[in-house]
Every structure is written in C-alpha cells, then in structure tokens.
Amino acid sequence: MTSRADAIVADGLTVRRGRTQILHGIELRIPAGQVVGLLGPSGSGKTTLMRAVIGAQRTAAGTVQVLGRPAGHRALRREIGYMAQSAAIYDDLTVEQNLDYFRRVLGAPASDLDRVAAELGLDSVRRTLASRLSGGQRSRVSLGIALLGTPKLLVLDEPTVGLDPLLRKELWALFGRLAASGTTLLVSSHVMDEARRCDRLVLVREGRVIADDTPDGLLAATGTLDHDEAFLVLLERAAAQERAA
Numbered sequence: 001m002t003s004r005a006d007a008i009v010a011d012g013l014t015v016r017r018g019r020t021q022i023l024h025g026i027e028l029r030i031p032a033g034q035v036v037g038l039l040g041p042s043g044s045g046k047t048t049l050m051r052a053v054i055g056a057q058r059t060a061a062g063t064v065q066v067l068g069r070p071a072g073h074r075a076l077r078r079e080i081g082y083m084a085q086s087a088a089i090y091d092d093l094t095v096e097q098n099l100d101y102f103r104r105v106l107g108a109p110a111s112d113l114d115r116v117a118a119e120l121g122l123d124s125v126r127r128t129l130a131s132r133l134s135g136g137q138r139s140r141v142s143l144g145i146a147l148l149g150t151p152k153l154l155v156l157d158e159p160t161v162g163l164d165p166l167l168r169k170e171l172w173a174l175f176g177r178l179a180a181s182g183t184t185l186l187v188s189s190h191v192m193d194e195a196r197r198c199d200r201l202v203l204v205r206e207g208r209v210i211a212d213d214t215p216d217g218l219l220a221a222t223g224t225l226d227h228d229e230a231f232l233v234l235l236e237r238a239a240a241q242e243r244a245a
C-alpha cells in the first residue's frame, strides 16, 4: 500500500536496455526522511534504478512515483538533487563558478553558494579551476551541485568514491543531518561500513530487490555480525533459490 510518507514508490518497474532486461518488475517503497542505502554487485542495476527515479530512464513497464508524482514530472526538477557517478562539472570554470552556474539554473538563492561550499569543505578551493581538482574534490563539487536549492530528495550514485575516511565520515554525518531535517536520501555504495549508517538498506541482485530491511534487521535475518557477511549470505540464498526454481 502506498503511504503518504513514501518518497519513492516503484511498482512493477521493468527496464530494458538494448535486448537485455535490466530491471525485473521492481517493487520498492522508500520512506521519506530516511537515508536509504542501495547496494548490490557491480552491474546489478543500481544506477538504472536511480535513473528511473530521476526520470532519466525509459521504462518498459510499471510505474515510479516520486514525492507523489510520476517520475520525470516537471514539478520534480527542483525537488530532486542527483549526483551521477561521473562528475558533471565544467573544467574551465572554478568551483565557485560551477556552483553559481547551477545555482542560477535552479533559481536557488545566492546564499546557497556559501552554505554548500562550507558543508562540503570546499572553501579552500573555491577559486580553483575544476580541471585542477583531485578526484575527491571533483566529486564533492558534484555533490554540492546536488545539494543546491535544498531538494526534498537526494539521489546519490556512489557519492563517497575516492574520499578519505575522514571526509566520508563527515559526509555521512551531513546525510544524517539532512535526513533529520526531512530530506530523503537514496545513496548507492560499495563500501559496506557505510551500510550501517543507513536507516534502511535495499539490496539488488541481477535487477531484482532481494532484501529491504534495517541494517540490524539484515544482520538478524542472516545470523551474521557484519554487513559484508550478510550480503554474501543473501546473494548466495538468492542464487540458490534461482537454481532450485
């Protein structure tokens, strides 16, 4: 059943790319105001699912509702912040100019520039050309762009790749603060120690959701002590079920 508190509701979401079926009738509810981790092996369909949520993915069947509207609806443009895996920033602009450009496109207030630069620890590189940034700095600028305009939903595709443990910790603290203020975050990750920082975890395997639970719930359901182990157990169970079918 759809609850008013669900930020994302996918029903029977099916995606084909070329001749291959990538998502197989995904059923998913992402509660509002939570940090939800999207995990799964490489190629399992996480990015495709995120693209469907932001309305950038052609779907073959099923529906995706985002903040009460069909995914891709015009009114959602300013409600969703998306960070793709590859940083979408202009190399010939400085950090500040990049942020300011996207701020203007979004119609976000000028004060967002200072807020976002401070939140992402970018103050010392504000006047640096994007082409001269390190990989981690680039991804922080990309994340900063997603945070402009205070979106209600953040869809972040591996936002902590290339960041050192201290920055990762700071970003997860920021995600927690954003969720506490009502923002919903869908965050994909390969780093299992990040899993325990999420309110819920959705595990995808070969285009199907094979688990959707709290971090503690997943440990209890698998009788394991860490999420690496829990995911291996769940992936193995799903593979065994497939073989038996």
Ligand SMILES: Nc1ncnc2c1ncn2[C@@H]1O[C@H](COP(=O)(O)OP(=O)(O)OP(=O)(O)O)[C@@H](O)[C@H]1O
Residues within 6 Å of the ligand: 017, 018, 020, 022, 040, 041, 042, 043, 044, 045, 046, 047, 048, 049
């Ligand atoms: N443009 C495309 N055309 C056809 N197939 C594609 C295309 N892009 C991705 N795929 C396939 O779709 C499947 C899911 O890819 P997706 O990028 O969603 O996975 P992922 O879980 O995000 O992977 P990763 O963790 O490696 O980023 C993969 O099998 C991939 O090969």
